[in-house]
Amino acid sequence: MRNGVTNVLIVGVGGQGVILASEMLSAVALRSGLDVKKSEVHGMSQRGGVVTSHVRFGGKVHSPLIPSGEADVILGFELAESLRWVHQLAEGGKIIANSQRLVPPITATGKFSYPGDVIERIRARAPQAKIIDAIGIATELGNPRLVNTILLGVLSKSLDLDEKIWLEVVEKMAPKGTGEINRKAFLEGRSR
Amino acid sequence: MEMLLSGNEALARGVYEYGGEFASAYPGTPSTEILQTIAQFFKDEIYAEWAINEKVALEVAVGASYGGARAIAAMKHVGVNVAADPLMSLTYTGVGAGLILVSADDPSLHSSQNEQDNRCYGKFASIPVLEPSDSQEAKDFVGAAFEISERFDTPVMLRVTTRISHSKGIVTIGERSTAERGGFERNIEKYVMVPAHAIKRHKLVIERLENLKEFAEQTPLNRIEWNDREVGIVTGSIAYQHAREALPGASILKLGLGYPLPMKKIADFASKVGRLFVVEELEPFYEEQIAAAGITVEGKKFFSNFLELDVDRVRDGFIEAGVLEPAAKAPTSAAEPEQVLPRPPVLCPGCPHRGMLVSLRNAKVLTTGDIGCYTLGALPPLSQIDTCLCMGASIGHTFGIEKAGKTGKPVVALIGDSTFLHSGITALASAVYNRTRSTYIIVDNRITAMTGGQDHPGTARTLMGEKTHAIDLVRLVKALGVEHVRVVDPYDLEETSAALREEIERDAPSVIITNRPCMLFPKKIAQAPYAVDAAVCTACGACFRVGCPSISASSETNEKGRPKAQIDASTCTGCTICAQVCPADAIGPAAAE
Numbered sequence: 071m072r073n074g075v076t077n078v079l080i081v082g083v084g085g086q087g088v089i090l091a092s093e094m095l096s097a098v099a100l101r102s103g104l105d106v107k108k109s110e111v112h113g114m115s116q117r118g119g120v121v122t123s124h125v126r127f128g129g130k131v132h133s134p135l136i137p138s139g140e141a142d143v144i145l146g147f148e149l150a151e152s153l154r155w156v157h158q159l160a161e162g163g164k165i166i167a168n169s170q171r172l173v174p175p176i177t178a179t180g181k182f183s184y185p186g187d188v189i190e191r192i193r194a195r196a197p198q199a200k201i202i203d204a205i206g207i208a209t210e211l212g213n214p215r216l217v218n219t220i221l222l223g224v225l226s227k228s229l230d231l232d233e234k235i236w237l238e239v240v241e242k243m244a245p246k247g248t249g250e251i252n253r254k255a256f257l258e259g260r261s262r
Numbered sequence: 263m264e265m266l267l268s269g270n271e272a273l274a275r276g277v278y279e280y281g282g283e284f285a286s287a288y289p290g291t292p293s294t295e296i297l298q299t300i301a302q303f304f305k306d307e308i309y310a311e312w313a314i315n316e317k318v319a320l321e322v323a324v325g326a327s328y329g330g331a332r333a334i335a336a337m338k339h340v341g342v343n344v345a346a347d348p349l350m351s352l353t354y355t356g357v358g359a360g361l362i363l364v365s366a367d368d369p370s371l372h373s374s375q376n377e378q379d380n381r382c383y384g385k386f387a388s389i390p391v392l393e394p395s396d397s398q399e400a401k402d403f404v405g406a407a408f409e410i411s412e413r414f415d416t417p418v419m420l421r422v423t424t425r426i427s428h429s430k431g432i433v434t435i436g437e438r439s440t441a442e443r444g445g446f447e448r449n450i451e452k453y454v455m456v457p458a459h460a461i462k463r464h465k466l467v468i469e470r471l472e473n474l475k476e477f478a479e480q481t482p483l484n485r486i487e488w489n490d491r492e493v494g495i496v497t498g499s500i501a502y503q504h505a506r507e508a509l510p511g512a513s514i515l516k517l518g519l520g521y522p523l524p525m526k527k528i529a530d531f532a533s534k535v536g537r538l539f540v541v542e543e544l545e546p547f548y549e550e551q552i553a554a555a556g557i558t559v560e561g562k563k564f565f566s567n568f569l570e571l572d573v574d575r576v577r578d579g580f581i582e583a584g585v586l587e588p589a590a591k592a593p594t595s596a597a598e599p600e601q602v603l604p605r606p607p608v609l610c611p612g613c614p615h616r617g618m619l620v621s622l623r624n625a626k627v628l629t630t631g632d633i634g635c636y637t638l639g640a641l642p643p644l645s646q647i648d649t650c651l652c653m654g655a656s657i658g659h660t661f662g663i664e665k666a667g668k669t670g671k672p673v674v675a676l677i678g679d680s681t682f683l684h685s686g687i688t689a690l691a692s693a694v695y696n697r698t699r700s701t702y703i704i705v706d707n708r709i710t711a712m713t714g715g716q717d718h719p720g721t722a723r724t725l726m727g728e729k730t731h732a733i734d735l736v737r738l739v740k741a742l743g744v745e746h747v748r749v750v751d752p753y754d755l756e757e758t759s760a761a762l763r764e765e766i767e768r769d770a771p772s773v774i775i776t777n778r779p780c781m782l783f784p785k786k787i788a789q790a791p792y793a794v795d796a797a798v799c800t801a802c803g804a805c806f807r808v809g810c811p812s813i814s815a816s817s818e819t820n821e822k823g824r825p826k827a828q829i830d831a832s833t834c835t836g837c838t839i840c841a842q843v844c845p846a847d848a849i850g851p852a853a854a855e
């Protein structure tokens with residue numbers, strides 16, 4: 071945190087729900103009475119490309135982009151993507167990495183391969199990295215679609231935002247009829 | 263009330279609040295959501311439409327303005343090139359009711375073919391350019407733009423960038439206000455640009471610019487934030503935000519009106535600060551004008567005209583200029599990124615373009631390409647697109663290569679339906695007129711897919727959600743003079759390849775049109791998934807080379823250690839292209855669970 075601004079970088083692959091997660095985090099910050107800016111580049115994201123979303127909140131936010139090396143928290147929806155962005159972590163920053171691996175089709179050319187030691191390499195950079203099997207937890211809760219909310223729950227532990235407001239936003243933004251299960255998923259994530 | 267809105271959403275909101283009644287656009291990242299937001303939330307108050315291209319979008323907006331409605335035309339930066347012809351004379355006629363041209367520029371080419379700086383059009387056309395620096399200003403500046411437009415009888419460019427359009431920030435919401443206006447008032451000298459009238463109008467444009475310069479000196483759109491006076495920064499748009507953050511102690515002259523510049527205000531500001539810098543993205547647009555006015559200024563030397571700026575780049579510039587200490591950077595800011603495999607965008611599983619691209623590869627032809635999802639076919643493993651310049655260009659390219667007559671290999675053009683309607687029709691008419699013998703392929707997925715699934719004159723739906731006439735491409739192409747027109751199923755490689763062979767050999771112009779809809783828009787389509795029988799798979803890799811994201815290397819290998827294929831049943835749409843290319847017959851419908 072620099073100048074009273076908290077920087078959260080959310081990363082993943084197109085279609086994983088990165089944008090929705092950053093949308094919810096921003097809504098929580100807004101409801102908490104903070105200034106907030108959020109930035110991502112859409113366009114190619116639907117086509118399986120890299121997606122990053124910058125969320126910044128605090129007293130007064132100017133640039134919508136997090137300066138290099140100033141991410142207080144990185145939330146990675148995919149392991150190779152967490153590795154791609156881990157160098158943006160600020161000193162003392164935290165990284166939360168979903169353990170899902172999405173192998174891009176480019177590996178079929180034989181020129182690139184998915185890093186087998188991806189977790190070790192994340193840990194080498196950020197020893198306290200939290201690796202979360204969100205799909206496993208979601209399956210236990212009975213719905214693989216809950217990954218997003220579980221990861222937000224884990225993220226919420228690293229941020230100074232009110233649990234009550236988080237729950238309001240999670241319930242409000244969840245698809246109709248899934249408020250209760252999303253609440254449960256959030257709290258499950260928060261307990262990890 | 264406060265809401266978190268993207269620049270595009272805020273701009274749409276501004277059109278609503280400031281009495282806009284008419285909006286026309288052709289989709290293009292990063293501008294597309296402006297019209298989508300208007301159509302979604304304000305269609306009772308504002309008429310919104312997708313025009314066939316940007317030239318038409320601007321022309322209808324001009325008509326609406328002449329006809330008494332506050333109007334906007336929105337487009338991405340390169341769209342203004344298409345609309346440049348009406349724009350350059352529109353500046354002479356002026357407007358009826360307020361008229362805004364929204365130009366959404368794309369520094370860093372996040373989803374574009376170039377990173378041109380459209381502020382230059384403002385100067386070129388002698389029209390004011392407003393440059394919001396966040397979502398709140400995106401909304402507020404719509405009001406300012408309508409007012410300036412009506413007060414000075416000029417179209418106004420509202421110029422945003424990807425970072426403004428696609429960043430969200432807090433916006434205070436207001437009510438809609440409207441004014442009574444009459445319809446079109448005849449005024450032949452003003453609206454009919456024949457030389458005798460245009461000469462007089464040009465004179466007025468020159469006077470108007472002088473008046474706008476005076477206005478620029480007074481307007482609160484340009485404001486000074488006094489701080490430490492050792493360094494003064496002239497900046498605008500998103501660069502303002504980066505500069506505020508990189509050098510919080512500096513004095514800033516923040517330009518909301520980026521053209522014409524308030525040169526007296528700048529000179530005065532310059533005289534009160536130690537060193538004057540310009541921090542702006544892309545072209546040295548302010549800097550050159552300020553320098554030309556005889557004011558000592560530094561800018562592009564430290565803040566590159568290449569790619570978008572951010573806090574780091576602005577900070578680095580000030581470190582290089584000796585204004586900041588290197589210690590101003592975060593301790594970890596220079597950390598080397600990890601080497602991680604790239605993840606380029608790919609054609610979706612089941613994309614109907616894949617069948618045509620694979621057939622073209624099998625036919626061993628050169629392919630002049632166009633702009634749309636099929637352009638992704640230029641990337642490995644397909645690597646089947648040989649040119650891509652601007653929308654509509656594929657047709658002229660093929661014809662030009664044909665006439666040049668030196669290439670000794672068949673060349674075909676590949677163009678999407680939306681792009682064909684946008685700017686391919688005239689090119690094909692011209693090629694046929696000039697006696698082409700080539701084959702032109704329209705991959706008709708019945709949508710504008712690349713930009714997120716917008717309707718167009720071939721889809722039978724308007725942006726307002728009404729049913730409408732759909733252009734019949736076969737009849738259209740025949741009317742242009744192409745006798746040999748065939749419709750093929752791109753999921754059938756044999757049929758598609760046979761059609762290609764015959765039409766390429768034919769000594770007459772021909773058009774092949776594909777008939778499968780996009781898998782994503784207007785709704786997701788998926789049939790029963792396919793699967794690889796690992797016992798039969800020989801690991802030959804043929805299916806990998808169709809570039810489908812559902813197919814990956816499995817952990818099983820053949821005797822040479824090459825990986826066999828596997829199909830992700832959750833994303834496979836059952837298009838069967840991989841099964842058709844598999845020489846071992848190892849791919850078939852997945853057994854139902």
Ligand SMILES: Cc1ncc(C[n+]2csc(CCOP(=O)(O)OP(=O)(O)O)c2C)c(N)n1
Nearest residue numbers: 290341633634635678679680681710711712
């Ligand atoms: C002048 C201009 N306007 C808009 C765009 C944005 N754009 C890129 S591709 C495209 C159209 C794609 O539609 P289509 O040709 O039907 O191909 P599809 O993506 O559906 O395969 C548009 C509007 C552009 N690049 N240039």
